[in-house]
Amino acid sequence: MAGPRILLIVGGGIAAYKSCELVRMIRKGGGSVTCVLTDGGAKFVTPMALAALSENPVHTTLWDLRNEVEMGHIQLSRQADLIVVCPATANLLAKMAAGIADDLATTLLLATDKPVLVIPAMNVRMWDHAATRRNVETLREAGVSVMEPDEGPMACGEFGPGRLPEPEAIWRQVAEWFTGPDALPMQDGENWTPLFTETHAPADLPSFANEDDDGAPAGVGLGGLSASLIQRSGKRAAAFEDAAVTEAAVAAPAGPPPAGLVATKGKAKAAPPTDPEALNHLSGANSAPEPIAGDVHPVSVGGLPLAPFVKPGDGPLSGRHVLVTAGPTHEPIDPVRYIANRSSGQQGFAIAAAAARLGARVTLVTGPVWLETPPGVDRVDVETARQMNEAVKSALPADCAVMVAAVADWRTKDVSGSKIKKRGSAPPVLVLTENPDILATVGTSPAMRPQLLVGFAAETDKVLQHAAEKRKRKGADWIIANDVSFDAAGRSVMGGGTNTVHIVTRDGVEDLPEMSKDDVAAALVERIADALNEA
Numbered sequence: 267m268a269g270p271r272i273l274l275i276v277g278g279g280i281a282a283y284k285s286c287e288l289v290r291m292i293r294k295g296g297g298s299v300t301c302v303l304t305d306g307g308a309k310f311v312t313p314m315a316l317a318a319l320s321e322n323p324v325h326t327t328l329w330d331l332r333n334e335v336e337m338g339h340i341q342l343s344r345q346a347d348l349i350v351v352c353p354a355t356a357n358l359l360a361k362m363a364a365g366i367a368d369d370l371a372t373t374l375l376l377a378t379d380k381p382v383l384v385i386p387a388m389n390v391r392m393w394d395h396a397a398t399r400r401n402v403e404t405l406r407e408a409g410v411s412v413m414e415p416d417e418g419p420m421a422c423g424e425f426g427p428g429r430l431p432e433p434e435a436i437w438r439q440v441a442e443w444f445t446g447p448d449a450l451p452m453q454d455g456e457n458w459t460p461l462f463t464e465t466h467a468p469a470d471l472p473s474f475a476n477e478d479d480d481g482a483p484a485g486v487g488l489g490g491l492s493a494s495l496i497q498r499s500g501k502r503a504a505a506f507e508d509a510a511v512t513e514a515a516v517a518a519p520a521g522p523p524p525a526g527l528v529a530t531k532g533k534a535k536a537a538p539p540t541d542p543e544a545l546n547h548l549s550g551a552n553s554a555p556e557p558i559a560g561d562v563h564p565v566s567v568g569g570l571p572l573a574p575f576v577k578p579g580d581g582p583l584s585g586r587h588v589l590v591t592a593g594p595t596h597e598p599i600d601p602v603r604y605i606a607n608r609s610s611g612q613q614g615f616a617i618a619a620a621a622a623r624l625g626a627r628v629t630l631v632t633g634p635v636w637l638e639t640p641p642g643v644d645r646v647d648v649e650t651a652r653q654m655n656e657a658v659k660s661a662l663p664a665d666c667a668v669m670v671a672a673v674a675d676w677r678t679k680d681v682s683g684s685k686i687k688k689r690g691s692a693p694p695v696l697v698l699t700e701n702p703d704i705l706a707t708v709g710t711s712p713a714m715r716p717q718l719l720v721g722f723a724a725e726t727d728k729v730l731q732h733a734a735e736k737r738k739r740k741g742a743d744w745i746i747a748n749d750v751s752f753d754a755a756g757r758s759v760m761g762g763g764t765n766t767v768h769i770v771t772r773d774g775v776e777d778l779p780e781m782s783k784d785d786v787a788a789a790l791v792e793r794i795a796d797a798l799n800e801a
């Protein structure tokens with residue numbers, strides 16, 4: 267079972283320091299944690315402590331331009347399986363019950379459709395107060411799980427119910443949410459067996475071994491930790507040596523934005539749809555470029571012969587729909603000129619072919635290339651990024667989408683209806699505008715997103731770091747990163763016959779050796795079949 271993704275809201279109570287231990291327990295148990303700290307919470311624990319323990323950025327404000335461009339307060343909850351409020355102050359309970367949304371925590375709590383588990387902690391009189399009783403009742407009626415606080419001596423010197431339960435008890439409650447009461451993960455000294463087989467737990471989390479279990483004041487308990495907290499170790503951390511830094515620095519949410527919000531590259535709006543008639547090679551006779559005799563590059567599948575092709579009825583991808591995009595896009599300047607890139611389409615075609623060979627129904631949306639359609643593949647030819655965007659949307663739903671196409675980031679704002687002429691000495695000025703971001707649009711739309719979304723990142727520097735950023739930013743499951751810079755002999759992956767790719771996932775990086783594009787395709791499609799069939 268995959269480890270749960272917990273969004274932990276830490277409120278401004280004296281027990282907030284215990285949230286640090288809770289983060290550690292969730293991670294040791296195989297879950298991942300992203301923290302939101304209220305202003306009050308930040309008076310008791312620092313974002314740095316929570317960031318170091320969770321190995322995730324800590325979110326403290328609604329008014330974060332970088333996050334809110336992508337509706338961060340909505341996305342935060344979308345990327346979580348469960349929201350835990352710990353400690354939940356009387357103030358937070360009241361705001362939640364009343365539907366007040368005046369900071370990041372309360373706004374996302376109001377906006378979320380994810381389950382919410384609330385762990386109150388407060389002075390006994392606050393807990394017993396009629397207003398708090400009412401608020402707890404309202405929340406429970408609304409489907410929020412409110413854990414009963416412990417009874418005992420309190421920091422304020424009084425005695426009674428209101429103490430935060432011990433982190434271990436809270437972790438049990440969290441784990442039960444996903445496993446039921448019979449499969450509780452527990453600690454045997456410092457030896458943890460992660461509850462979730464697909465864990466987010468690093469091999470070596472900072473230890474609280476020297477701390478007073480009963481909970482020292484924040485300054486005491488956390489002060490001694492700082493050195494060990496900052497250090498990263500373990501397999502995942504090593505795999506993301508660069509990327510981990512990036513993921514912490516880039517607060518781009520992985521989850522989808524609100525339905526209807528179409529992602530664009532940067533802050534530009536999505537391009538309007540174009541004429542769908544022009545898109546479909548299958549229905550529009552003249553829209554597809556025809557192969558030129560003697561200039562075709564037939565796509566083999568892992569070295570196997572192409573014909574006769576009989577799609578297997580019981581292949582690992584039988585019954586699945588796989589959508590692949592391939593090739594470059596051409597962005598017209600005038601009737602004779604266009605902006606393009608060096609993509610040959612070979613890698614995408616090879617992937618489409620390999621998926622068909624494993625039994626998938628394959629739709630291949632391709633920019634202008636001179637490649638033969640692989641056997642068993644439905645091909646849709648397009649020219650521009652906007653056409654590709656529309657064709658992709660028309661082809662969905664799919665079980666898996668593999669976005670290999672090198673889609674142009676920009677197009678000219680205006681396309682001249684006639685050939686632009688040389689005029690004296692002044693060259694024409696081309697004003698560019700952004701194209702729709704197809705991968706992000708699909709990745710962040712709940713209605714369109716396939717079960718497995720795979721993007722490609724053609725990079726020339728900081729390949730893994732950029733790929734890890736891209737995966738988060740676009741809401742993709744995997745990014746296949748490859749270095750497309752020219753080698754010493756002036757060769758590039760784009761247009762070449764081989765590829766060296768790195769599969770960047772949420773859990774790390776798998777490096778594949780340099781292989782033919784057919785072999786890369788076979789390796790990827792095999793992993794795709796495994797991922798779909800495991801889910």
Ligand SMILES: Cc1cc2nc3c(=O)[nH]c(=O)nc-3n(C[C@H](O)[C@H](O)[C@H](O)COP(=O)(O)O)c2cc1C
Pocket residue numbers: 276277278279280281304305306307354355356357358387388389392
């Ligand atoms: C030292 C101190 C300890 C506090 N402890 C608690 C507490 O345990 N529970 C609680 O509900 N409020 C407590 N409060 C009051 C909250 O901090 C206050 O209501 C604050 O507005 C809560 O903000 P938040 O709910 O947005 O985090 C405490 C205040 C102080 C100064």
